Structure formats: C-alpha cells, structure tokens
Amino acid sequence: MRIVICAKxxxxxxxxxxxxxxxxxxxxxxxxxxxxxSIPRLMNAYDEQAIEAALRLRDAGVDCTITVVAAGAESGDxxxxxxxxxxxxxxxxxxxxxxxxxxxxxxxxxxxxxxSGGADLVLCGRQASDDDQGVVPAVIAERLGMPxxxxxxxxxxxxxxGVCVTRVTPDGDEVVECPCPAVVTISNExxxxxxxxxxxxxxxxxxxxxxxxxxxxxxxxADLEPRVALTxxxxxxVQGSCEMIEGASAAEQAERLVARLRAESVL
Amino acid sequence: xxxxxxxACTWGQPAAEAETLLTxxxxxxxxxxxxxxxxxxxxxxxxxxxxxxxxxxxGIDHVDDPRLAGSGxxxxxxxxxxxxxxxxxxxxxxxxxxxxRDTVPRLxxxxxxxxxxxxxxxxxxxxxxxxxxxxxxxxxxxxYDLGGAAPHLVAVGPNAVQPAPVGxxxxxxxxxxxxxxxxVAERVRVVTPPKREGPRLEDAQVIVAGGRGLGEPGNxxxxxxxxxxxxxVAGASRPxxxxxWTDPSRQVGLTGKITRPGLYVxxxxxxxxxxxxxxxxxxxxxxxxxxPDAAIFKHARFGIVGDCVAILPELTRAVKAx
Numbered sequence: 001m002r003i004v005i006c007a008k009x010x011x012x013x014x015x016x017x018x019x020x021x022x023x024x025x026x027x028x029x030x031x032x033x034x035x036x037x038s039i040p041r042l043m044n045a046y047d048e049q050a051i052e053a054a055l056r057l058r059d060a061g062v063d064c065t066i067t068v069v070a071a072g073a074e075s076g077d078x079x080x081x082x083x084x085x086x087x088x089x090x091x092x093x094x095x096x097x098x099x100x101x102x103x104x105x106x107x108x109x110x111x112x113x114x115x116s117g118g119a120d121l122v123l124c125g126r127q128a129s130d131d132d133q134g135v136v137p138a139v140i141a142e143r144l145g146m147p148x149x150x151x152x153x154x155x156x157x158x159x160x161x162g163v164c165v166t167r168v169t170p171d172g173d174e175v176v177e178c179p180c181p182a183v184v185t186i187s188n189e190x191x192x193x194x195x196x197x198x199x200x201x202x203x204x205x206x207x208x209x210x211x212x213x214x215x216x217x218x219x220x221x222a223d224l225e226p227r228v229a230l231t232x233x234x235x236x237x238v239q240g241s242c243e244m245i246e247g248a249s250a251a252e253q254a255e256r257l258v259a260r261l262r263a264e265s266v267l
Numbered sequence: 268x269x270x271x272x273x274x275a276c277t278w279g280q281p282a283a284e285a286e287t288l289l290t291x292x293x294x295x296x297x298x299x300x301x302x303x304x305x306x307x308x309x310x311x312x313x314x315x316x317x318x319x320x321x322x323x324x325x326g327i328d329h330v331d332d333p334r335l336a337g338s339g340x341x342x343x344x345x346x347x348x349x350x351x352x353x354x355x356x357x358x359x360x361x362x363x364x365x366x367x368r369d370t371v372p373r374l375x376x377x378x379x380x381x382x383x384x385x386x387x388x389x390x391x392x393x394x395x396x397x398x399x400x401x402x403x404x405x406x407x408x409x410x411y412d413l414g415g416a417a418p419h420l421v422a423v424g425p426n427a428v429q430p431a432p433v434g435x436x437x438x439x440x441x442x443x444x445x446x447x448x449x450x451v452a453e454r455v456r457v458v459t460p461p462k463r464e465g466p467r468l469e470d471a472q473v474i475v476a477g478g479r480g481l482g483e484p485g486n487x488x489x490x491x492x493x494x495x496x497x498x499x500v501a502g503a504s505r506p507x508x509x510x511x512w513t514d515p516s517r518q519v520g521l522t523g524k525i526t527r528p529g530l531y532v533x534x535x536x537x538x539x540x541x542x543x544x545x546x547x548x549x550x551x552x553x554x555x556x557x558x559p560d561a562a563i564f565k566h567a568r569f570g571i572v573g574d575c576v577a578i579l580p581e582l583t584r585a586v587k588a589x
Binding site: 013016017020021025027032034102103106129130131132133134135137138139141142143147148149150151164169170171172173174175176177178179187188189222225226227228229230231232233234235236238240241242243244245250251253254255257258260261264266267 | 338340341365368369372373375376377379380381382383384385397398400401402403404405406407408409410411412413414415454455456457458459460461462463464467469497515516521522524529530537539540541550551553554562564565566567568569570571572573574577578581582584585586
C-alpha cells in the first residue's frame with residue numbers, strides 16, 4: 001500500500017514562545033511574517049508524528065511505501081529529515097505562501113496524490129503549529145472524496161482494507177473504523193517521533209527531493225485562487241490587573257486569599 | 268424570504284453554549300445591515316426559543332434528522348451544504364468544538380468558500396469581513412480578510428466575546444427546515460465510544476491546576492486536595508503531563524482541554540500562551556508562582572508570589588475552615 005504524508009515547514013514554536021514570553025517577538029516589515037533569523041525553521045511537529053505513525057505501521061509488518069510531500073517555498077531540509085526518519089520517497093512542490101492559503105495548499109496536495117498514483121492512506125498533522133488552523137487535511141479529504149478521521153493517537157490497518165483509529169476526544173478515547181483510502185490526522189498523543197541516527201541523517205543529506213510543478217497538476221485557475229488572505233499578525237497584549245496577596249507566612253497569604261475570594265463571591 | 272446576513276450554527280450543545288455565538292453574530296449582522304438566524308442541527312436544546320430571543324436571533328431554523336445525532340461528520344456536512352445552497356448568508360458562525368474541527372473545514376472545501384478557525388474577533392471594515400484568529404498556540408494573533416463567494420465560515424473560540432442579551436427580547440419562532448440526507452451513509456463507524464471518566468474539566472466550575480512549580484510528581488496530590496476541598500476538578504499543564512505526573516486527560520491548554528470555569532487556580536504554572544488558550548475564559552484566575560515576573564500574573568485577578576507546595580495545603584485548610 002502507499003502512504004502519503006503531507007509535511008509543512010514552520011518557525012520553531014518553542015523559539016517563538018520564548019521570544020513572546022520575553023516580549024521580544026518581532027513581526028517583519030510586511031506586518032504579518034515572523035522574520036527573526038534566530039528562530040529556526042523545522043518540520044511541523046504534528047507532521048513529524050504523522051511520519052512516525054506511518055513508520056509504526058511498517059514496523060508492525062505492513063507492506064508499504066511511504067511518501068512525504070511538502071508544498072511550500074523552501075522544504076528541502078524538512079524533506080531530508082523525513083528521509084532520515086525512513087520515508088522512501090520525498091517530494092517538493094514549490095508554492096509561494098504569499099499567494100496561497102489552505103484552499104490552494106489543499107487543492108495542490110490532493111492533486112499531487114491523485115496524479116502520482118493515488119494513496120491508500122493520507123496522513124497529516126492535526127494542525128500546523130504556525131497558523132493552528134487545521135483546515136488543509138479536510139480539504140484534501142473532500143477533494144479526493146476520502147473520509148476524514150481527525151486527532152488520532154493510534155492508527156492500525158484492518159481487513160477491508162480499512163483503518164482502525166483511536167481518536168483523542170474531550171470525553172476520552174474513541175475508536176473508529178473506516179474503509180481505505182482515508183485521510184487521518186495525527187495528534188501529539190501518538191508520542192515522540194523517532195530521532196534518526198547520525199548514519200541515516202548523513203545518508204539523507206545526499207537525497208534530493210523529487211520536484212513537482214504546480215502547473216503540472218492539472219488544476220483549474222479557481223483552485224489556485226486563495227479564499228482568505230493573511231493581512232496582519234501581531235502579538236496580543238494582556239491587560240494585567242492582578243491584586244497581589246501579601247502575608248508574613250503561607251498560612252496568612254492563604255487565609256487572606258480565601259477571604260478576598262469570599263468577599264468577591266468567587267467562593 | 269431573503270437570506271439572513273449571518274447564521275449561527277450549533278448542534279449537540281445546550282442553549283447556553285450558543286450565547287457567545289449569538290452575541291457575536293448579532294453584532295456582525297447589524298454591521299452588515301441584516302438579520303441573524305440560529306441554525307440548530309439535530310435535537311433542539313431546551314430553552315432554545317427563549318435564548319434566541321434574549322440574544323437577538325430573528326428566528327431558529329431547525330434541521331432535524333436522526334442521522335445528525337452521531338459523531339460522524341458526513342451527515343452534518345451534507346445538511347449544512349443543503350441548507351446553504353441557493354441564496355446563502357454572508358457569514359456562518361460555529362463554536363470551535365471538537366466536532367466542528369472536522370465539519371467546518373470539510374464544509375468549506377465542499378462549498379469552495381473561505382474559512383477561518385480559532386477566531387477571537389470579527390469586524391466588518393470597508394465592505395470586507397476581517398477575522399482575527401489565534402495562532403502559534405496563542406502567542407500571536409493573525410488577521411485574515413475573507414474573500415471569494417459567500418458564505419464565509421468562521422469557527423469561534425470560547426472567549427471571543429462576553430455573552431450580552433438584547434435590551435428588549437423578542438420571541439423567536441422555530442422554523443423546520445428539511446434536508447434530504449437519505450443518501451448519506453456515514454463512512455466513519457464508531458467501534459468504541461469514548462468512556463467519560465469522572466467529571467469533565469470542560470464542565471467544571473472550579474479548576475485547580477498544577478505545573479512544574481510543584482517540584483516533584485508526589486506533590487500533584489496537593490492540587491487534587493485543594494480541588495476536592497473546593498468541589499472542583501484537578502488540572503495540569505502540559506510539561507508535567509508529558510513527564511507522567513498525572514493523566515493526559517487532566518491537561519489544560521492548546522492540545523488539552525479548553526475550559527471556562529468560574530475559578531481557575533494555577534499553581535506553579537508559568538502562564539505560557541499554549542496553556543492560557545485552555546483557561547483564559549475563566550471568570551477569575553488565581554496565580555501562585557515563585558517568580559514575580561511569571562506571565563501568569565498578567566492574566567490573574569489575584570496572585571500570590573510564593574512556593575505553591577507551601578501555599579496549596581494552607582489554602583485547602585483555609586477553605587475547609589468554614
């Protein structure tokens with residue numbers, strides 16, 4: 001079977017978080033892009049977990065080829081990381097983020113799957129850690145007419161052929177099944193993805209991704225027209241108005257806090 | 268009948284969960300010079316008509332079909348696509364629920380229209396709908412202009428606006444709307460439904476949550492003891508869940524539970540944006556942290572600078588004292 005994983009390059013969310021907490025996060029001159037050179041760019045962590053989910057299927061004895069495709073401006077390093085993890089095939093589709101949105105990216109990735117021999121299983125991260133939108137997997141599923149199963153912590157293959165997926169819901173784990181081909185999105189509950197050995201990383205450095213031109217995918221002009229345009233990005237300010245509870249001891253602070261909460265009818 | 272300007276859509280939620288959505292929808296509908304309608308899929312919640320009236324919906328459109336009761340999104344997407352065919356509204360609003368994460372993007376793809384998830388604000392400026400959303404786990408806000416054909420779809424986060432009733436409520440009429448779902452067979456089949464264990468953080472009125480400041484795994488019981496004394500539920504930040512100090516179902520934040528309690532006590536939690544996404548809708552936040560510069564104090568109504576390991580047992584004692 002063929003498993004296709006869609007991967008995206010994002011600014012390191014931990015670095016962004018550190019800069020934001022320190023109040024040093026800078027938005028670029030265009031008013032919407034994070035341009036700090038000191039923020040590394042890496043693979044969206046949920047996408048890395050989607051690759052891990054595919055590798056676990058292979059480890060479990062599933063005979064499969066694993067293709068990782070990235071649609072973006074510069075995806076070379078991300079794809080080499082995918083190859084080092086164990087992807088059989090890496091594919092780069094050059095797409096300018098400025099003229100693109102989830103609709104365009106989803107249409108392009110779906111068209112890639114359809115024109116490259118199809119897929120029995122498409123795995124995606126549950127969302128990208130930059131925009132947190134989580135829309136692209138649904139667009140791929142709709143355009144390919146595949147069912148969508150989201151926010152998985154475990155994926156198994158069953159006879160049919162189909163997939164058995166454990167989903168992380170607010171009410172606890174839900175186990176569902178659906179026929180293949182299907183789109184499944186992977187959540188962080190899947191666990192830490194494997195880190196490739198030095199030898200595998202060295203090997204992968206020489207690997208060159210296959211490139212696919214958007215023009216070769218047979219998409220209509222309307223498919224390449226964004227529906228939403230990012231116009232601005234900013235760091236929200238929090239209006240702090242915290243009343244500090246002082247006291248000579250922990251007991252005194254605790255008593256004063258409880259008294260204040262009762263006075264304000266919180267308790 | 269002309270199309271409403273804005274439709275607020277809910278399913279499987281009590282009427283109170285629609286209050287934020289209707290308040291926001293009413294504001295945008297007024298800016299667009301049109302009507303707000305409330306679309307309910309599946310069972311009509313108790314008090315729906317009264318809630319619609321109080322929060323300014325012109326009426327309720329009700330699509331009732333047993334196929335809409337399940338967890339699969341095929342029937343919901345089909346019902347919405349059918350409802351929105353013809354002359355669609357400009358904007359359709361949804362609560363950012365677990366099920367909406369599938370339904371809304373799939374609907375957008377099916378209709379080929381614009382969608383924004385995780386929205387915190389919507390404005391109508393110069394003829395354009397401009398949606399602010401949370402990004403980078405809450406570290407930044409992104410602003411999107413919605414283009415292309417109507418309807419535009421927006422999923423709204425839990426604390427986008429404070430629910431506000433209208434001055435003079437009118438009674439809202441429920442209109443039954445048909446949708447032909449005869450051809451829909453859900454492709455995703457539930458094998459084992461989720462088993463809810465204990466009270467849900469999402470429903471809790473009081474949450475006491477602990478983080479790294481607890482120092483060691485054994486101290487999580489201090490959090491549980493205060494939660495029990497307050498009649499609340501214990502929560503946790505992601506770092507201590509990742510380290511196995513407590514169960515993943517306790518996690519509050521971006522990849523955990525999105526809560527909206529009356530009281531949220533954050534003990535030894537620094538207040539990273541990823542955590543605040545899960546608790547910033549709390550009415551009152553109390554922060555206990557050793558670091559006086561911790562970000563959590565910016566979000567808190569009350570703060571104690573100190574060691575939560577010493578303060579939590581004292582709080583439990585003080586709460587029980589009466």
